[in-house]
Amino acid sequence: MPLHLSGINKTFDGSPALKDIHLTLSKGRFTTLLGPSGCGKTTLLRIIAGLETPDEGDIHIGDVCLFSKKRRINRPVHQRNFGMVFQDFALWPHLTILENVAFGLKAQGDTTNWRNRSMEAIELVQLQGMEKRYPHQLSGGQQQRVALARAIVVRPQLVLFDEPMSALDALLREEMRVELMRLVRQIGFTAVYVTHDQTEAMSMSDEIVVMKSGHILQKDVPEVIYRKPTHAFTARFIGKTNWLEADKRLVRPEHVRWMPSTENDLAYSGVVQAVSYIGERYEVTVQLEDGHVWMAYHPTRLAIGDQVKLYISQDQIHQL
Ligand SMILES: Nc1ncnc2c1ncn2[C@@H]1O[C@H](COP(=O)(O)OP(=O)(O)O)[C@@H](O)[C@H]1O
Ligand SMILES: [Mg+2]
Missing domain, CATH: 2.40.50.140 (Nucleic acid-binding proteins)
Structure with a gap:
């Protein structure tokens, strides 16, 4: 199901963070929101997730309305059923890896299959054998894999990533990049990935959405963004x-x-x-x-x- 956003506006304390955002994200594609710090990437991702409420606009996934200011519709986070991976992993320190991964399934009321499904997700991110450990007993890269397993275990139609690699060192980042692309191919989820890192955006995305000061400047495949930028800002931000x-x-x-x-x-x-x-x-x-x-x-x-x-x-x- 494609995700449609139209006329999304968001203001914080009188200063606009997003200005009239129109965006369609295709099913099965990996879309990156790319732009400098403060341009509104996280706000847009949180609005899609349902963690933030827009001042105006509509959000649909296929025919289903997730948000409409006019029609007074606002589906809460848990009804949207999206997977989320954050920069700081946000794992529960007092729960084991298995319990962390299973959390969403149990919350959905799965009392019979949660263990098998969680183990399957743990295997997908190649952490089998680690399921009884606690987060502090894993490296940063392994913790990020747990966060990934937790996001995909419920088989969400959309997985949202907010700068998930920024806490990892350069080498590990590259490894995780390859890993993430393998998972995308294997499971075939639709992804919205936020980053300010042009290399990351160029190497992973089917499509890049370039943002600046709450606006979308350009949306296209990486090759076109690099070769035919429509704004001087984009040309400068991506490449030399x-x-x-x-x-x-x-x-x-x-x-x-x-x-x-x-x-x-x-x-x-x-x-x-x-x-x-x-x-x-x-x-x-x-x-x-x-x-x-x-x-x-x-x-x-x-x-x-x-x-x-x-x-x-x-x-x-x-x-x-
Ligand atoms: N909860 C908030 N309260 C006040 N201002 C906010 C809040 N969240 C974001 N902003 C502001 O909105 C703008 C966009 O922020 P953000 O979406 O976090 O940008 P990015 O993720 O691209 O760095 C920034 O100016 C930021 O200070
Ligand atoms: Mg951000």
Whole structure:
């Protein structure tokens, strides 16, 4: 069932957090809400969950109305039956892993199958053997798996994630990312995932919703968000930008060459301002004669102060 939000507004103490949000999320897809801190991601997720009440608007899942200001409908959290995974895991410290995972099933009144279903979820997140432990006896990554098992055990039609990786270190984050994508493929749930991390958003999502100051700027597949951003903000927020004209025409660093590929290429002269080694290549900052500062990649180390020429082909220029 697709999830439809229309005309969602939310104000906290007179300052708007969400402004006229219209959004449709397709079934079975992994959608990410991406934007800087304070742009309204968590508020929107909490509104979908039923943890926060919008000032205006409607929310439907398929034909079922979850919220309507006009019709005075507001289904409470437990009736929406969505799975939720938060940044701080929010596990119950006095309950074992099995009890933590089983909690939602027992709350639904499952007195016969809860153990089997919980064990199945624990196996899905590869924590079999840990079910008798308490949360403090697990690592951060394992605790996050428990939170995941707890969210999927009730087989919700929608799973909501609020920056679930931000408490994990970089290596573990990447591992969890792969794990989460495996689970999505295996169980096939619909996910709404909140993050301010562009890499995370780009690597996991079927679709990215870019947010800024309570607005949605763009919603599309990651490739289009990166290659054809509709706003200068999005271009800057996701990836690196070289501007031909400020906020109007840009080219990405990987499309800047050190030799012309055709005679139609545009050429720019400049001076190397900074060089940083990023593993398999060098990221070079070049101060152009026309005043712009560009970024490009070079296979060997250049010296600061080197005079260089940069080339771009016209079809790599993106016009906003
Ligand atoms: N419960 C609240 N009371 C007052 N202001 C809030 C509350 N929740 C969020 N806000 C404000 O709403 C805006 C959006 O917050 P939030 O949705 O948490 O952003 P994000 O998750 O993108 O960082 C921020 O300005 C924040 O301070
Ligand atoms: Mg947040």
